[in-house]
Amino acid sequence: MTGFDPFALAAAGLIAFGLYGFCVCGHPLRRLLAINLVGNGVFLALILIARRLPDGPDPVPHAMVLTGIVIAVSATAFGLALIRRQARPEDGGND
Amino acid sequence: MTEALPVLLVFVPFLAGLGQFVLGRAAPWCQQFVSGLNLILVLLLSSAVVHGDPVIADLGGWGEPLAIHLQADGLAALMLLLTAVLAVAVSLYAIPAFRDEPRPAWRFWTLWPLLLASLNALFLSRDLFNLYVTLELVTLGAIPLVLLAGPNKTVDAALRYLLFALLGSLVYLAGVALIYAQAGTLDLALLPAALPEGTLSGPLAAALIITGVLIKGAILPFHIWLPAAHGNAPAAVSAILSALVVKAAIYLLLRLWTGPLEPLVSNDAGQLLGALGATAILFGSWQAFRQSRLKLVVAYSTVAQLGYMLLFFPMAVTAAWQGAVYHGLAHGIAKAALFLAAGNILYYLGQDRLEALRGIDRPLAVSLLAFGLAGVSIMGLPPSGGFTAKWLLLSASLQTGQWWWTTVLIAGGLLAAGYIFRVLRLAFLQADDATAPHHGPVPGPLMAWTATALALLALALGLISAPLLDLLGEMPGGTS
Numbered sequence: 001m002t003g004f005d006p007f008a009l010a011a012a013g014l015i016a017f018g019l020y021g022f023c024v025c026g027h028p029l030r031r032l033l034a035i036n037l038v039g040n041g042v043f044l045a046l047i048l049i050a051r052r053l054p055d056g057p058d059p060v061p062h063a064m065v066l067t068g069i070v071i072a073v074s075a076t077a078f079g080l081a082l083i084r085r086q087a088r089p090e091d092g093g094n095d
Numbered sequence: 096m097t098e099a100l101p102v103l104l105v106f107v108p109f110l111a112g113l114g115q116f117v118l119g120r121a122a123p124w125c126q127q128f129v130s131g132l133n134l135i136l137v138l139l140l141s142s143a144v145v146h147g148d149p150v151i152a153d154l155g156g157w158g159e160p161l162a163i164h165l166q167a168d169g170l171a172a173l174m175l176l177l178t179a180v181l182a183v184a185v186s187l188y189a190i191p192a193f194r195d196e197p198r199p200a201w202r203f204w205t206l207w208p209l210l211l212a213s214l215n216a217l218f219l220s221r222d223l224f225n226l227y228v229t230l231e232l233v234t235l236g237a238i239p240l241v242l243l244a245g246p247n248k249t250v251d252a253a254l255r256y257l258l259f260a261l262l263g264s265l266v267y268l269a270g271v272a273l274i275y276a277q278a279g280t281l282d283l284a285l286l287p288a289a290l291p292e293g294t295l296s297g298p299l300a301a302a303l304i305i306t307g308v309l310i311k312g313a314i315l316p317f318h319i320w321l322p323a324a325h326g327n328a329p330a331a332v333s334a335i336l337s338a339l340v341v342k343a344a345i346y347l348l349l350r351l352w353t354g355p356l357e358p359l360v361s362n363d364a365g366q367l368l369g370a371l372g373a374t375a376i377l378f379g380s381w382q383a384f385r386q387s388r389l390k391l392v393v394a395y396s397t398v399a400q401l402g403y404m405l406l407f408f409p410m411a412v413t414a415a416w417q418g419a420v421y422h423g424l425a426h427g428i429a430k431a432a433l434f435l436a437a438g439n440i441l442y443y444l445g446q447d448r449l450e451a452l453r454g455i456d457r458p459l460a461v462s463l464l465a466f467g468l469a470g471v472s473i474m475g476l477p478p479s480g481g482f483t484a485k486w487l488l489l490s491a492s493l494q495t496g497q498w499w500w501t502t503v504l505i506a507g508g509l510l511a512a513g514y515i516f517r518v519l520r521l522a523f524l525q526a527d528d529a530t531a532p533h534h535g536p537v538p539g540p541l542m543a544w545t546a547t548a549l550a551l552l553a554l555a556l557g558l559i560s561a562p563l564l565d566l567l568g569e570m571p572g573g574t575s
Binding site: 022 | 268275
């Protein structure tokens with residue numbers, strides 16, 4: 001652990017902005033984006049954790065981030081479909 | 096042979112769900128086969144667990160610490176048993192309930208086995224990251240089911256549910272990342288020894304994990320999405336969501352608290368969780384009492400009943416452990432019966448406002464019987480499963496000298512009696528007009544009797560508690 005790390009600051013900032021956004025934004029689209037910010041912050045933190053081994057990066061957190069991204073993409077897609085359904089109820093059954 | 100059982104429990108329903116998706120049309124018989132097979136597999140697994148050590152399946156044969164294990168111990172076996180019994184009942188109930196609606200029916204028969212597979216995988220997982228993945232799978236399987244209520248009725252509720260669930264799992268994942276940074280492993284069995292003592296980030300990680308699970312489990316103050324989602328979904332789906340999906344999050348809390356988080360948590364944290372649970376019991380019951388729609392009464396009752404399971408954390412003795420888990424079982428069965436009975440009433444009346452219930456006692460006698468019997472367990476009257484669970488929690492509170500939880504238990508029982516009897520009173524009132532308008536036909540015997548069978552099972556849980564508590568065993572890591 002060596003002093004100041006800009007990536008750690010970035011991860012903390014992303015998580016903080018995301019949580020703030022989730023709390024203050026009312027629109028579901030903004031909330032979904034806020035959740036994605038939190039997610040990216042957590043993934044960045046996991047990548048940082050992978051660097052802590054002396055002999056090269058640790059593969060386990062990388063695998064976790066890859067799986068996490070897959071889950072985040074599918075959940076975001078589902079959320080976007082729901083938001084569209086909410087915004088345009090008339091074409092409800094068609095997607 | 097027994098090592099294959101956990102693997103089959105995950106893959107059989109999963110492949111069945113994918114098969115339905117490819118088939119593209121509703122095939123209810125397939126799900127009956129799957130839920131029956133699932134029950135047989137779970138019974139085999141339970142009999143293996145009760146006779147000895149946990150059953151462990153080592154996927155891919157990687158060995159420690161990289162391996163992915165599926166493990167079934169007493170707690171997992173009980174939750175699997177609850178899931179399997181409810182799966183059989185709900186699958187039978189859904190045949191007539193979805194018969195007239197071809198599109199939602201196909202989606203139900205596709206999503207429900209996928210959700211069943213995810214729940215099985217969640218109960219069998221043994222590392223923190225697998226638990227994250229299965230939690231997300233459960234969420235992504237459960238929310239589309241809420242949408243089956245019909246075009247655009249439940250989109251708002253489902254969206255709110257999704258946003259909260261995603262936030263909850265990311266908070267959980269942040270905690271998992273911190274744990275991994277310190278311990279270098281994710282395996283639940285290896286973690287307690289691998290965690291260094293006395294760091295600041297250990298308790299922080301525990302707090303993040305617990306908060307994430309509380310958001311997922313709809314524990315007060317994160318309950319706001321639950322009544323709308325559970326109250327507006329189709330009855331079969333409400334039963335699954337209330338009895339199993341939120342219960343899965345509490346199961347995770349129990350499992351982690353007594354396992355890897357045990358060195359990180361303090362008695363004060365336990366008291367805080369207990370206070371949240373007590374508030375949930377009182378607030379949820381009071382809200383249930385004030386609702387004007389039947390399914391919302393039942394949904395708020397879930398908010399309250401989940402609180403009882405949290406009373407384990409401040410007491411943390413074996414009696415509390417058994418009481419909390421047994422409450423999970425009894426509530427799961429009874430709440431499913433309540434939702435199915437409420438679904439029958441909704442099916443008959445076409446609405447579920449409480450004033451409309453007058454005079455339904457003649458046509459819906461069997462469904463009301465189910466509602467009343469399940470209500471006995473929810474109130475915690477003997478000889479039901481709810482009574483046994485509350486008795487165990489009560490004796491734990493006296494054993495640890497924390498008498499204040501006793502008052503909460505008693506007040507919660509009285510409030511529950513209030514909201515159950517409020518519904519029953521209206522149902523048995525004479526209708527002003529003998530030929531009151533109703534919307535649908537009288538529910539068929541399959542719909543009425545699955546609800547009643549579950550309600551009878553909720554009562555029977557009070558009489559057959561000894562073998563089930565034997566299967567659960569002592570509190571892990573506990574002394575008394």
